[in-house]
Amino acid sequence: MVRAPDAITFADVGQTFATRTGPLTALSGVDVAIKRHEFVAVLGPSGCGKSTLLRLTAGLVKPTEGTVSVxxxxxxxxxxDVGIVFQQATLLPWANVEDNVAFPAKHMRGRISKQDREVAQDVIAKVGLAGFEKRLPRELSGGMQQRVGIARALFRNPDILLMDEPFSALDALTRDQMGYELLDLWQSSPKTVLFITHSIPEALLLADRILVMSARPGKIIADYKVPLGRPRDEHTLRATEIQDLATELRDLLIAKETV
Known part of the structure; x- marks a missing residue:
């Protein structure tokens, strides 16, 4: 039987950046494989290279050591086939929702076709913004703006979705709501998701696996399978085994931040 390729593979990946004060090693010896349609969350202390993992996968930077493969x-x-959602929606302030979502088409071909607009309208409806297609970003709440950012990432129907703390700037209630909406989207149209977060509950709610990174230079120091089936709801995180895993993750992260 022919082996299905992994969606994302990091093979002995290291990343060093040149800075004014000398080389800065963000990642070292990262080895991990992510299967197609697996939802993987990454936890780790600030500055450990979590976002660098996404930038490498997106092809925005090249590793100084090892290989990143899709x-x-x-x-x-x-x-x-790789879409990315940033911490901020980074929308064009002069463009309406539909034009922001279809921007990848304009960037590639210089124009937005009728078919592009139909695709944009479809993904706008999927993220719960039907009826807001002609609104400008300033007319939307923070959560709605982030939905537009997600819709733009989904515009080309990528198989891989990279999400860099996409809900961190939102209030607690909106953040929870967005998490459940993301679950619904992922379950209706599965994708490989690499999700960066500082929130242990968010990681446990959303992910199939949780990777824990060390302080800089970042390495994968733990790889947990989340012992939950799907679908998940607001009662999911109350299970005893999930509470125990949350405590273990918290203890591990605190230990690494105080080393």
Missing amino acids: FDMPVTQPRD
Whole structure:
């Protein structure tokens, strides 16, 4: 039987950046494979290289050591089958919701076609913004703006979705709501998700696996399988085994931040 390729593979990946005060090593010896349609959350102390993992997968930077591969092909540049959602929605302030979502088409071909607009309207409806297509970003709440950012990442129907703390700037209630909406989206249209977060409950609610990183230079120091089936709801995190795992993750992160 032919082995299905992993969606994302980091093989002995290291990343060093040049700074004014000398080289800064963000990652060292990262080895991990993520299967297709697996939802993987990454936890770790601030500055440990979590966001660098996403930038490497997106082809925005090249590793200084090792190889990052998508479906067994080394990543050398941005790919159409990889979408990314940033901490801030980074919307074009002068463009309406529909034009922001369809911006990848304009960026690639210089124009937005009728078909592009139909695709944009479809993903806008999927993220719960039907009826807001002609609104400008300033007319939307923070949560609605982030939905537009997610819709833009989904515009080309990528197989891989990279999410860099996408809900961190939202209030607690909106953040919870967005988490459940993301679960619904993922379950209706499965994708490989690499999700950066500082929130242990968020990671436990959303993910199949949780990777824990050390302080800089970042390495994968733990890889947990979340012992929960799907679908999940507000009662999910109350299970005893999940509470025990949350405590273990918290103790591990606190230990690494105080070393």
